[in-house]
Amino acid sequence: MSAAAAVALFTTAPLAVSAETTIGVVVKIGGIPWFNAMEAGIEQRAEELGINAFMVGPTSDDPALQVRAIEDLIARGVDVIGVVPNDAQVLEPVLERARAAGIKVITHESPDTINNDFNFELVSSNDLGVAHAQLFQEATGCEGGYAVYVGGLTVPAHNAWADAAVAYLEENCPDMTQVAERFGVAESVDDSRNTTLDLMRANPDLAGILAFGSQGPIGAARAVEERGLSGEVAVVGLFSAGQGRQLVHDGAITGGFVWSPLEAGKVFVELGNMLVEGGEITDGADLPLLGEIALQGNNIFANKPLALSKDTVDGLAEMGL
Missing domain, CATH: 3.40.50.2300 (Response regulator)
Known part of the structure; x- marks a missing residue:
């Protein structure tokens, strides 16, 4: 893919994968406030853990762009791919290829995805x-x-x-x-x-x-x-x-x-790093960032809803949400 094509497809893309643990998160679309906040969470948690993590934001919600983004991450040899799918069924084959290549796959907002290690939700x-x-x-x-x-x-x-x-x-x-x-x-x-x-x-x-x-x-x-x-x-x-x-x-x-997209971004990095290091996730575990979880199959459910109202919206906005 040419550099020009890459710019046309994605709003964020690092140039290379380093020797440290590397996590790439593909979201639905780049440039909107929700995923801007998620990107901030990814970057904050990556800095705290001392690993390399980044977000890839396609320029439209066309599922084919997510497929290309994931193919690019497979070619780069990242350790973990995170994804918030636009069309879960369309992504199944490319996620299967990622796992066959030894890459851990974490999804979010996609409880029925098959070809992943875990899917997480901050509220059921x-x-x-x-x-x-x-x-x-x-x-x-x-x-x-x-x-x-x-x-x-x-x-x-x-x-x-x-x-x-x-x-x-x-x-x-x-x-x-x-x-x-x-x-x-x-x-x-x-x-x-x-x-x-x-x-x-x-x-x-x-x-x-x-x-x-x-x-x-x-x-x-x-x-x-x-x-x-x-x-x-x-x-x-x-x-x-x-x-x-x-x-x-x-x-x-x-x-x-x-729920907080900032926190969801952090969770992508936290879970990805945990899987790379061989950590185990079990039902009822008290996990960093998520608290006590319920594990149903490969779906991780936390309970962290936030009410949006006249009483809360200003405080949440000031938190960057």
């Missing part, structure tokens, strides 16, 4: 989805229609959170209905905004948007604000506090729950 999919649904229930009073946004229809964790939220609403708010099929727009502010404007025009009874993907609540809230409907059309979801804080204070974003 069901708990995160239900927490959002309960907040949405409170905001809407179980009245009207709603829409669900995810980062992509093939993004595993986003759809698992959405499934849990929808199941809760179907049981506890049976009179509410989805006004349309799920939208894969929540990694784009513009797409989320435009979709919300279209939905509000077509559905006068639209009660709110559930958005699972860090850009979804931002775009949806901007649309709601443009229409002068802040506080009337609920926007609930996870987002970067620094990016969404003003929209929360303006009442355009109702709130949500999140």
Whole structure:
């Protein structure tokens, strides 16, 4: 691959692998606040442990770019590959090749991935989805229609959170209905905004948007604000506090729950270094950064949700989240 091509594909890429432990983390897309915070966590923990770790951020959410990034890391001979998949199924073959080459593979937001050593979540999919649904229930009073946004229809964790939220609403708010099929727009502010404007025009009874993907609540809230409907059309979801804080204070974003992408970046490095050094991970273990975990198959679950609200968003933003 030429240098020009590499620049076009990735927003971050080191020139060479050193003799020390090396960890490369491929995220969904570079240049957005969520993954900027994750990159800071990767760099901080790598410095603390004295190892080489870096993030690779493709310039779009095309799964093919993640495949190329992982192929590049395999060719470089890194010790550990971390990945936050856009399409878990598309990545299975290249992750299998990485493991065949002796590289440890850690995923995040991808509990159904097969070709990995471990996947970690800072909060369980069901708990995160239900927490959002309960907040949405409170905001809407179980009245009207709603829409669900995810980062992509093939993004595993986003759809698992959405499934849990929808199941809760179907049981506890049976009179509410989805006004349309799920939208894969929540990694784009513009797409989320435009979709919300279209939905509000077509559905006068639209009660709110559930958005699972860090850009979804931002775009949806901007649309709601443009229409002068802040506080009337609920926007609930996870987002970067620094990016969404003003929209929360303006009442355009109702709130949500999140975990720290900064901490997730640190966990990639911590777990990767642990695996390289031969460390063992067991159910109920008290792990650095994660605390006491539940291990289900190769899925590591911690319990570190953070509420996003008018009371918390400024503090979380000042922490760089």
